[in-house]
Amino acid sequence: MKTFNDAKSTQNESKWVQFLLIGTAVLFLLVMLVVPLITIFIEAFRKGVEAYFVSFNDEYVLQAIKLTFITAAIAVPLNLVFGVCASWAIAKYSFFGKSLLITLIDLPFAVSPVISGFVYVLLFGAQGWFGHWLIEHDVQIIFAVPGIVLATIFVTFPFVARELIPLMQEQGNDEEQAALLLGASGFQTFFKVTLPNIKWGLLYGVILCNARAMGEFGAVSVVSGHIQGVTNTMPLQVEILYNEYNFVAAFAVSTLLAILALFTLLLKYMLEWKVARDLAKLKTDE
Amino acid sequence: MRLNFGMIKRSKSPIPGFGLTMGFTIFYLSIIVLIPIVALFGEAFSMGFDEFIRATTNDRVVASYKLTFLTSLIAALINTFFGLIVAWCLVRYTFWGKRVFDAIVDLPFALPTAVSGIALTTLYSHQGWFGQILEPLGFKIVFTPTGITIALIFIGLPFVVRTLQPAFEELEVEQEEASASLGATRWQTFYKVILPTVFPALLTGFALSFARALGEYGSVVFIAGNMPMKTEISTLLIITKLEQYDYAGATAIAVVMLLISFVMLLLINMLQRWSAKRKGMEAI
Amino acid sequence: MTIEIKNITKYFGNFIALNNINLNIVPGELLALLGPSGSGKTTLLRMIAGLETVEETDIGEILFNDVNVAHKKIDERDIGFVFQHYALFRHMTVFENIAFGLRVKPKKERPNNEEITQKVNKLLKLIQLDGFASRFPWQLSGGQRQRVALARALAVEPKVLLLDEPFGALDAKVRTDLRKWLKELQTQLGITTILVTHDQEEALEVADRIVVISHGKIEQVGTPQEVFHNPANEFVINFLGSVNLFHGRVEEEGRLNLSHSLDNDDTKFLIRPHELEMVSKSSADAILLATVKHIQLAGSQVKVELTHLDNEQKNILVEVSHYEFNDKNIQKGDVVGIRPRQLRTFEGGAGI
Numbered sequence: 001m002k003t004f005n006d007a008k009s010t011q012n013e014s015k016w017v018q019f020l021l022i023g024t025a026v027l028f029l030l031v032m033l034v035v036p037l038i039t040i041f042i043e044a045f046r047k048g049v050e051a052y053f054v055s056f057n058d059e060y061v062l063q064a065i066k067l068t069f070i071t072a073a074i075a076v077p078l079n080l081v082f083g084v085c086a087s088w089a090i091a092k093y094s095f096f097g098k099s100l101l102i103t104l105i106d107l108p109f110a111v112s113p114v115i116s117g118f119v120y121v122l123l124f125g126a127q128g129w130f131g132h133w134l135i136e137h138d139v140q141i142i143f144a145v146p147g148i149v150l151a152t153i154f155v156t157f158p159f160v161a162r163e164l165i166p167l168m169q170e171q172g173n174d175e176e177q178a179a180l181l182l183g184a185s186g187f188q189t190f191f192k193v194t195l196p197n198i199k200w201g202l203l204y205g206v207i208l209c210n211a212r213a214m215g216e217f218g219a220v221s222v223v224s225g226h227i228q229g230v231t232n233t234m235p236l237q238v239e240i241l242y243n244e245y246n247f248v249a250a251f252a253v254s255t256l257l258a259i260l261a262l263f264t265l266l267l268k269y270m271l272e273w274k275v276a277r278d279l280a281k282l283k284t285d286e
Numbered sequence: 287m288r289l290n291f292g293m294i295k296r297s298k299s300p301i302p303g304f305g306l307t308m309g310f311t312i313f314y315l316s317i318i319v320l321i322p323i324v325a326l327f328g329e330a331f332s333m334g335f336d337e338f339i340r341a342t343t344n345d346r347v348v349a350s351y352k353l354t355f356l357t358s359l360i361a362a363l364i365n366t367f368f369g370l371i372v373a374w375c376l377v378r379y380t381f382w383g384k385r386v387f388d389a390i391v392d393l394p395f396a397l398p399t400a401v402s403g404i405a406l407t408t409l410y411s412h413q414g415w416f417g418q419i420l421e422p423l424g425f426k427i428v429f430t431p432t433g434i435t436i437a438l439i440f441i442g443l444p445f446v447v448r449t450l451q452p453a454f455e456e457l458e459v460e461q462e463e464a465s466a467s468l469g470a471t472r473w474q475t476f477y478k479v480i481l482p483t484v485f486p487a488l489l490t491g492f493a494l495s496f497a498r499a500l501g502e503y504g505s506v507v508f509i510a511g512n513m514p515m516k517t518e519i520s521t522l523l524i525i526t527k528l529e530q531y532d533y534a535g536a537t538a539i540a541v542v543m544l545l546i547s548f549v550m551l552l553l554i555n556m557l558q559r560w561s562a563k564r565k566g567m568e569a570i
Numbered sequence: 571m572t573i574e575i576k577n578i579t580k581y582f583g584n585f586i587a588l589n590n591i592n593l594n595i596v597p598g599e600l601l602a603l604l605g606p607s608g609s610g611k612t613t614l615l616r617m618i619a620g621l622e623t624v625e626e627t628d629i630g631e632i633l634f635n636d637v638n639v640a641h642k643k644i645d646e647r648d649i650g651f652v653f654q655h656y657a658l659f660r661h662m663t664v665f666e667n668i669a670f671g672l673r674v675k676p677k678k679e680r681p682n683n684e685e686i687t688q689k690v691n692k693l694l695k696l697i698q699l700d701g702f703a704s705r706f707p708w709q710l711s712g713g714q715r716q717r718v719a720l721a722r723a724l725a726v727e728p729k730v731l732l733l734d735e736p737f738g739a740l741d742a743k744v745r746t747d748l749r750k751w752l753k754e755l756q757t758q759l760g761i762t763t764i765l766v767t768h769d770q771e772e773a774l775e776v777a778d779r780i781v782v783i784s785h786g787k788i789e790q791v792g793t794p795q796e797v798f799h800n801p802a803n804e805f806v807i808n809f810l811g812s813v814n815l816f817h818g819r820v821e822e823e824g825r826l827n828l829s830h831s832l833d834n835d836d837t838k839f840l841i842r843p844h845e846l847e848m849v850s851k852s853s854a855d856a857i858l859l860a861t862v863k864h865i866q867l868a869g870s871q872v873k874v875e876l877t878h879l880d881n882e883q884k885n886i887l888v889e890v891s892h893y894e895f896n897d898k899n900i901q902k903g904d905v906v907g908i909r910p911r912q913l914r915t916f917e918g919g920a921g922i
Contacts, residue, residue, distance in 0.1 A: 010623050010644065011462040013472050018379055025375040026387065028368045032440055033393050035415070036405040043408055082314045085307040092301045095308075103555060104315055110551040112501025113399075114521040115540045118528065119322035122329055127533055129325055154318050176301055186302035208395075215398030218503035222525060235400040235504070242404050242508065251408075254401040261396035268396075269389045460657035463621055466644045467651040468671035469726055478674070482661040564660070 040258050044251035055252035060228045064237035064253070067145065071220075071233060072213040075152045079209050080202075083160025088190075091168035092176070105162065108155050117151045117222030124150075143225030148233065151219040156212045163205035164198055167275070170282050171197055200278060204271045211264040215257060323544070330541045333534050341538035350520040351542075357431055357519075358499035361438035366492045369446025376447070377454040391448070394441045399504025406437050407508040429511030434519065437505045442495035449494065453487035453561075486561035493557060497550040501543065571635050571729040571762060572597055573618065578630035580613060580622070580786075587613045589786040591630070595730075600756050600763045602777035604770060606809070610786040612734055615766045619651050619732050620644035634729070650723030654735040656715045658707040664718050665690055665703040671726035693721040696755070713744040720752075724759075731756075731763040737772065745769075749776050770810045774798060782806050807840050814841045814886055841910050843889035848874065848900060849907045856907025860886050862900060867892075879905060 012018070045052050055061065086105060090098060108116060122128050124141035134141060141147045175197070179189040195202075217235040224231045228240065234253055241250035330338060341347070375381070376388050394402065410417045410427035420427060427433045457480060465475040481488075503521040510517040518526075520539055527536040573595040580588040588610045595601055603611040616622045618632060620643055631638045639647055659667050666673075668690045672681055681689070694700040697717040707715055716736055723731060736752075737745040753776045756763050767773055773780050774794045782789040782797060782805070790802040801807035816839040849856050860876035872895040878884035886908060900906060 009459045009462070010621055011459065011466060011472075011475070012378075017472075021371055022375050022379055022381050024368070025372040026381070026383075029372065029387050029390060031416075032436075032443065033390055036402060036409055036440070037390075037393060037397075039405045039409050039415070040401060043405075082311065085314075086311040088303060089307040089311050093304050093308075101311070101315075103551065104319060106551060106555075107319060110497050110501075110547040110554070112503065112521050112543055112547070114503045114524050115326075115501070115544055115547075118524060118536065118540050119326050121528065122325045122533070122537070123322055127531075129328075150318070154322075157314070157318060173301060180300060180302075186306075189301075190303075211396045215396070215401075217398055217400040218521070221503070222528065235398045238398075238400050238404065239508075247408070250404060254404065257398050257401050261393065261398075261401075264396045265389050265392055268392060269385075458657070460653050460655065461659065463644070464651065464653060464657040464659075464722075465670070465674075467619065467621075467649065468674065468722065469645050470670070470674040471645065474674045478670070479659055485661075 037258065040251055040254050043247060044255045046251075047248050051248050052252050052255075055249035058249070060232065060240075061237055061249070061253060063229045064232045064234050065256070067148070067232065068214050068234040070145070071149050071152050072210055074149050075156055075213045076206060076210050078153060079157045080160050080206060082157055083164055083205060083209075084202075086161045087164035087168050088194075090165050091171075092173055102165070105158050105165075108158055113155055113216065113218030114222055116154045117219035120147060120150055120154075120223055142223050143227065143231060145231065147223035148220050148231060151223045152213050152216050155216050155219050156209045159209035159212065160202065160205035163201045163208075163275075167198055167201040167279065168194075170279055197278075200271055200274045204268065204275055207264055207267050207271070211261065214260060326537065326540060326544065329533070329537045333537065337534060338538050338541075341535045342542050346514050346518070347520075347523065347535075347539060349515045350518050350523045350539075353431060353434070353516075353518065354500060354520045357434045357438055358496055358502075361435050361442055361499050362492050362496035364435075364439055365442045365446045365495045366488065369443060369491060369495075370450060370488065372443075373447045373450035373454055377451055392444050395444050399441065399502070400508075402440055403437065403505040403508035406433075406440060406505065410436065410509065428509055429513070429517060431517060433509040433511075434506050434517060437509050438499040438502060441502055441505050442499050445494040445498060446488075446491035449487050449491035450484060453484040457483060483564075486557060486564055490554060490557040490561060493550060493554045497547065497554065500546065500550070572633075573730060573762065574631075574633040574636075575614075575618070576631045576633065578614070578617065578632065579628065580610075580617065581625060581627045586786050588617070591786075591788060593781060593788065593791070595762060595764065596779070597762050598760045599778040600753065600765065600776060602773035602780045603764065603766045603783060604768070604773040604777075604780050604809070605783035606768055608785075609783045611766045611768075611781075611783045614783070615732055615734055615764060618730075618764065619649055620647050621651075648729045650726065650728035650731045652716070652719050652723050652731070652733045652736050654738050656707070656719045656739075658715055658719060658722070660707055663704050663706055664694075664699065664710070667707070667718055668693055668722045668725050670722060675726075689725060693725055696724075697721045711744075712740045713748055716740065716748065720755075724761075729762065731761050733763065733765045735766055735768070737769075738767075745772070752776065774810065782809060784809070804838070804840060807842075812843055812887055814843065814846065815839070816841065843873070843887040844871070845911045846886070846888045847909045847911055848888055848890070848898060849909050851905050851907045853907045853909070855909045857910065858908050859905055860908050862902050862904045862906060865900070865902060874900070876906070876908070 013021070044055075086101070089095075090101065121142050124130050124134060124147065126135065126142070128142070141150065175193050176189050179193045180186075184192065214233075215235060216233075217239070220233055221236060221239070224233070224236055226232060226236060226240065228237075232240065234257055238250050238253050238257070241247075241253065333341070372391065376384065376391075407428055408414050410420070410433060412418075412421060412428075417427060425432070427436060461479055461483070462475055465479045466472075470478065501521060503519075503525075506519055507522055510519060510522070512518050512522055520543060524536045524539050524543075527533075527539070575591055575593040575595075578588050578591040579586065591610075591614060603614060605611045613622060620639070624640060630640070632640050634647065644651075659670065662670070669686050672686045672689060675681075690703070691700065694703060697720060699714060699717060699721075702710070702714070702718075707718070710718065720736075733752075737748055740748065749772055765773075765777065774797075777794060779791060779793055780797045781791050784805050790797055790806045792800070792802075797806060798810050801810065807813050818837065818839060820837070851859055859879040861879060862874060862876050864875040866873040866875075871889045872892055874888045874890070874895075876886045876888065878886065888908070
């Protein structure tokens with residue numbers, strides 16, 4: 001059955017209605033999204049190009065950038081492994097509690113980031129459940145890097161899984177079963193058969209995961225302690241700079257994050273098309 | 287974490303790896319999600335019922351609930367309205383820069399909330415581009431609930447648009463042609479045929495946008511001003527209490543918000559299942 | 571309402587979908603647009619409906635009661651349209667589907683709720699689905715859905731009813747039942763109806779007149795009788811019913827030589843299976859000899875498949891009544907003579 005984009009339909013609004021709707025939509029997007037985006041760059045360069053680059057000459061800022069990258073470098077691969085395991089388990093087998101599992105994976109999307117961070121403070125903070133044990137063993141999680149990583153993992157772990165689950169479910173088990181019958185081991189099957197099939201979905205999920213991991217603010221803010229040079233990620237550093245009225249620096253660091261965001265959008269756009277095409281190919285093969 | 291896999295019935299699948307993948311999945315989820323949430327509820331219970339009620343119902347907290355709820359609701363409604371228009375235009379029309387606008391819709395998704403927070407604050411502040419125009423007209427945005435609402439509109443927009451786009455894309459032309467052949471005007475066709483068809487998606491988008499707004503922190507906390515009883519959202523209140531070592535107070539609020547999140551999650555799941563069922567009915 | 575199609579030519583890009591179509595539709599008739607896929611029949615129907623975009627390169631007029639409606643939109647043409655896949659509104663009950671056209675009328679013309687209920691119930695009775703008013707489309711069978719689609723189109727009392735391969739998506743039995751029912755209904759209501767189909771059996775059974783279309787051109791217009799027994803050209807005879815193709819020459823004294831070799835001078839002869847007769851192989855009337863390969867006795871006629879004696883690749887199909895067949899005592903493997911009861915050629919040759 002034909003959808004609008006397949007057929008050149010006569011069913012359309014009058015020209016002026018179209019004009020009005022497009023105008024409204026564009027205006028809304030410009031005002032709500034584009035202008036704030038531009039503001040970031042304008043404010044960063046408000047005091048000139050030199051002032052912009054000077055902002056990065058700061059030890060704290062550099063440490064913050066470093067911490068952001070380290071956090072992402074730990075959180076994303078871990079979430080990748082999780083995502084693959086979870087979607088493998090969900091797509092290849094049937095078991096009791098599967099929909100509960102899927103709902104659980106969606107949880108971070110519904111929970112406030114502040115609460116996400118807060119629950120770790122409850123567990124690992126000085127007054128927390130494991131507080132005494134940690135102090136005795138001289139391990140610090142909250143107000144230290146491990147806590148930041150943990151909180152980041154919480155808010156970003158669904159991304160890879162959510163991409164892969166529908167993809168792998170749609171792809172089915174036939175190819176894997178064929179490989180096993182031909183004598184391949186589980187791991188061989190995964191790397192040689194499954195992985196090539198899911199590579200675009202995987203990449204897509206990783207990109208989203210990374211963007212969120214680098215940009216997370218609320219959850220990390222709770223567990224961080226805001227110790228400059230030690231437990232500040234880039235978003236937290238932005239907050240500190242802003243609260244110190246160092247607007248140029250705050251926006252300068254923000255431009256880095258904005259560029260990352262735009263880059264993410266670009267990659268997302270390109271990959272989306274690929275993933276959709278893969279899914280569509282599967283559907284027509286049926 | 288030792289789990290008895292015999293309890294989890296699985297089909298006799300010849301594909302190996304169930305133990306490994308399932309084991310790791312449950313282990314990971316337990317550490318990252320389950321135990322922390324259990325800890326939260328545990329803490330709440332250890333407070334005792336009376337203290338819990340007191341912590342969640344004092345004036346300042348209730349004010350934050352009202353503010354959070356109201357601003358989130360209004361933002362979600364506005365997003366639903368404009369999101370509908372945006373999604374429709376992106377699916378149905380071609381216009382200059384459409385691809386760019388389509389990609390830009392995801393910006394709130396990709397941009398760190400702190401960055402959007404300071405950008406919006408600067409924009410609507412006294413010296414900001416929008417603030418300069420609006421304040422003389424009597425519209426003060428920053429440090430008011432209006433500012434909070436605007437920030438929540440920003441972060442909730444992608445949810446509505448991205449949920450509606452596939453729904454619009456899957457509409458069948460023949461339904462619109464049939465409607466027109468029966469004499470309906472274009473508006474009647476939209477209102478009586480198209481809108482009811484995409485209604486589940488619309489509702490889902492609204493729910494997602496609303497849920498996200500309820501829990502938002504970063505983009506709001508700069509523009510809000512955070513004045514207790516006036517512009518203090520619940521998430522901020524949790525952090526404030528934390529900084530004052532009032533763990534009990536923070537826990538109480540967190541539990542209430544978490545319960546609401548669970549309800550929203552359930553609702554959204556049901557809505558998504560309703561959408562899927564509707565789609566299934568069409569494929570007969 | 572009289573409908574006149576004048577000099578309609580339609581392009582899709584560089585592709586000519588309809589090439590100079592001229593057609594007059596008789597009020598109250600059931601006209602079938604018959605042709606293979608891609609012939610342009612659906613395009614023509616949709617142009618009459620107003621569902622096709624009118625490009626600058628398109629020529630011609632469509633006159634409803636002598637008024638050119640070519641630029642009028644579909645909701646202004648007062649037509650009823652039934653789609654191949656029903657296009658019922660899924661979120662509405664059967665009742666609401668049928669009532670839809672009445673509910674969207676401009677306020678001045680809109681009937682009140684009571685009138686609507688009356689009308690809808692009357693239609694439900696007409697389509698023999700009273701009791702189904704509160705069901706949803708997904709609860710109905712294909713045939714039921716199509717009937718609802720028809721009722722929905724009829725509810726606004728259109729001047730002409732257009733059906734786009736309405737039975738294409740249904741099972742064979744349902745199809746035959748439904749088209750009989752449609753014919754009865756149409757005769758009863760007297761509404762001008764145009765039906766698009768690729769099923770020649772359907773067209774022959776149901777239509778008052780058939781328009782045979784191929785590659786955007788009208789090949790023939792006529793009653794089922796005319797089109798089947800007096801086909802205007804090779805395409806028509808090939809499309810309606812099965813036909814045997816022979817190459818040959820008319821030699822001196824009117825004798826027919828149907829050799830199997832194709833010669834550019836040879837004429838093409840097209841003969842229907844029931845126009846051939848099997849005779850004894852020694853009969854002087856036989857114009858060629860053939861071997862019986864297969865006899866199909868199940869059916870209202872006996873279908874005999876033969877191959878040309880000198881050319882195994884050439885198949886010949888003969889249809890005879892059971893009575894005739896029983897008289898002749900023919901069996902598989904027999905060699906028989908073939909004699910035409912009637913011959914037809916389209917290259918200026920005379921019929922025998």
